[in-house]
Amino acid sequence: MSVRFTAKARKGTVALAVAVGLALGAAGCGGGDGGGDKKPGSSASASNSTGSQPSAQDGQSATPLAELSGPSGLLLQVTSAVRDSGGFLTVNANMKNDGSQTVVVPVALRGDETEIVKHGTSLGGATLVDSQGKKRYYVLRDTDGRPLTTTDLNQIQAGQTIPVFMQFPAPPTSTTEVTLQLPTFSSGTIKISG
Numbered sequence: 176m177s178v179r180f181t182a183k184a185r186k187g188t189v190a191l192a193v194a195v196g197l198a199l200g201a202a203g204c205g206g207g208d209g210g211g212d213k214k215p216g217s218s219a220s221a222s223n224s225t226g227s228q229p230s231a232q233d234g235q236s237a238t239p240l241a242e243l244s245g246p247s248g249l250l251l252q253v254t255s256a257v258r259d260s261g262g263f264l265t266v267n268a269n270m271k272n273d274g275s276q277t278v279v280v281p282v283a284l285r286g287d288e289t290e291i292v293k294h295g296t297s298l299g300g301a302t303l304v305d306s307q308g309k310k311r312y313y314v315l316r317d318t319d320g321r322p323l324t325t326t327d328l329n330q331i332q333a334g335q336t337i338p339v340f341m342q343f344p345a346p347p348t349s350t351t352e353v354t355l356q357l358p359t360f361s362s363g364t365i366k367i368s369g
Contacts (some may be wrong), residue, residue, distance in 0.1 A: 247274055258345045286294070295326060
């Protein structure tokens with residue numbers, strides 16, 4: 176009788192250990208930062224994002240591909256523009272406050288399209304211009320209309336740098352350079368890799 180009881184107790188303990196392990200594993204896969212659909216690798220609430228989740232480190236170069244000047248000492252330093260097999264072009268960059276005071280990120284960066292505006296602050300107003308193919312590409316959106324860019328940009332402290340991204344439909348493979356335009360910022364030509 177005691178052998179049977181001990182065997183059942185061991186099975187129960189093993190089952191409990193497996194259940195706890197699975198629960199902890201599932202909780203760990205959820206992101207842990209309260210942003211199940213937020214972009215990993217971003218820091219602070221100023222750089223949360225939705226939609227696709229490219230790494231801000233993918234294909235980055237030490238020297239920026241382009242540097243776009245914005246208001247109040249803001250700089251957008253483009254570190255990569257990578258075409259992927261799914262037909263997307265992901266632009267990774269660093270938003271830097273080069274000034275001496277905290278800057279409120281301009282609301283104009285999100286653009287003025289109703290579908291994007293209702294989802295809060297973002298880089299949804301960004302466009303790519305393919306002068307060779309005479310086309311303009313707008314930031315992609317998910318099925319709920321959220322732009323596939325960094326979102327919830329509020330303020331950037333003096334000297335702070337925040338990794339950001341924007342995802343666009345990929346131009347044809349014959350196009351190797353595009354011009355990135357962002358409201359309130361200067362334009363910059365960037366070279367596409369991949």
